[in-house]
Amino acid sequence: MKVSIERATLLKAVSQAQSVVERRNTIPILANVLIEAEGDTVTFRATDLDIEVLDRAPAQVERAGATTVSAVTLHEIVRKLPDGALVQLADDSAAGRLTVTAGRSNFNLATLPKEDFPVMASSEYATNFSAKAETLRKLFDKSKFAISTEETRYYLNGVYMHVSDSEEGRVLRCVATDGHRLARIDAPVPEGAEAMPGVIVPRKTVGELRKLLDDDDMDIAVSVSETKVRFATPDITLTSKVIDGTFPDYSRVIPTGNTRRLEVDATEFAKAVDRVATVSSERSRAVKLQLDEDRLVLSVNAPDSGAAEEELAVAYGDEPLEIGFNAKYLLEIASQVDRENAVFMFNSSGDPTLMREGSDTSAVYVVMPMRV
Structure with missing residues (x-):
């Protein structure tokens, strides 16, 4: 693999990837980001086995290929490179090394085989719909403060996203509570979401999702199944397992x-x-x-x-x-x-x-x- 990519583009992609990676883990490959180059695109994929983020970036691909390298180390290197630099990534699979070159800077990083990287199985999604970034941001931003941090009540460790009835009719609703406070936020039901199964989106996923929602007018493709939820923009796909539990009947405490x-x-x-x-x-x-x-x-x-x-x-x-x-x-x-x-x-x-x-x-x- 040999690619050239702008520093700003690379930094954006790698920063999203390294934030998903768990700092402390016993499986070395989970500390790495999978880099795949083909055509005129490079994809960066990272996972902690519960969340997977896939970021696509335009690049000049001289030689297609794939490798994995420490997400945190690569992020630190790119972050410290000068603005406007053109970064070249070249891997030598025989030596198990990735060379990162920008101007007079040259780094040589250890890699792990791409075959060892766990790719999250793509499940069949029962519901697929599109929602404005602004709508999703309101739903999650206004509810996430009430997420419980008590691990014993794991079913409260996320935001419950579901379709419900309200005085205004059917709504897409996000609810979070920790037993001391509760937030319930409604938005009009997007077309195609009426039959969505209710899912509990984990706290870490809510934090990662926030990075996709900066552009108010952007449409976010949302896919929901009983076990997974996926949020996608043209450049980034965030897939996450949902919390396997039953959210309590919150209406009784309102x-x-x-x-x-x-x-x-x-x-x-x-x-x-x-x-x-x-x-x-x-x-x-x-x-x-x-x-x-x-x-x-x-x-x-x-x-x-x-x-x-x-x-x-x-x-x-x-x-x-x-x-x-x-x-x-x-x-x-x-x-x-x-x-x-x-x-x-x-x-x-x-x-x-x-x-x-x-x-x-x-x-x-x-x-x-x-x-x-």
């Missing part, structure tokens, strides 16, 4: 009878929570909300380090209420709000609180209170 309504400027609210939480050394310190007519007092009392209080003008016309929340959870939920105002719906100091973005019902958040 309160429907909360009547006390608070409307507050989302940005001001987030800044105020951040400020009062500063006195606490623990990020999980409870912030107390005291609600009175058109008035909200946020306070933190940390016996070991001090206390803080801040007052905000809000729209609230119900009975006075005192309720406490984990400061980190409040900040994460408030930071999801794109619109100017956040609307909180309370019942009592011991019941889950609902939050929406102004009058928009496509995004719903639930947060459990804390004792204060």
Whole structure:
């Protein structure tokens, strides 16, 4: 194999590949990226056996072929090469080496046989549809903060993507929860997705997917089966196993009878929570909300380090209420709000609180209170 490729193009492809590779693994080939050159394209494939990313890049191919080389090492080399450099990759399979040349720089890297590289089996996908990058970004970005990190509840370690009924009709919905907070985000059902099986997309896959969704107008081809999900752009294909488990019935924890309504400027609210939480050394310190007519007092009392209080003008016309929340959870939920105002719906100091973005019902958040 012998190819010439622009440094910027190579860096983009290799950075996607090396982020999938697990740093600590007992199988040497999994640390490598499979490079295949043919025609006028080079493909870079990396996997951790659960996720596989395939990146296609244009290149001048002098000699077709394939080899595997350390993804992290190749990425570090390309990252440190000067902008605008033309990089030449040439492998000598007999010697088990890959030569990387750019200008006066020359690197000689160990390779492993391409035959040892595990390629993820392509399954039959029951559902295939296309969605705008902007739609998928909203669904996953606004829900991923609530993904659980508890390994014992593995079925909560991802975002549950499925088709559901709502007040607006059928929707494509993403839900994530860790038992303390919940995010439920809806978007119109893309054509062809109506019969999609519900799947739990793992946390790592959600992070990798985010890199494909920068161009708002780009169409992303989505394929879903019972065991795998695939997201593809013209250049990159991301395939992932889904979490083998049953996502709990989240609708039971979304309160429907909360009547006390608070409307507050989302940005001001987030800044105020951040400020009062500063006195606490623990990020999980409870912030107390005291609600009175058109008035909200946020306070933190940390016996070991001090206390803080801040007052905000809000729209609230119900009975006075005192309720406490984990400061980190409040900040994460408030930071999801794109619109100017956040609307909180309370019942009592011991019941889950609902939050929406102004009058928009496509995004719903639930947060459990804390004792204060």
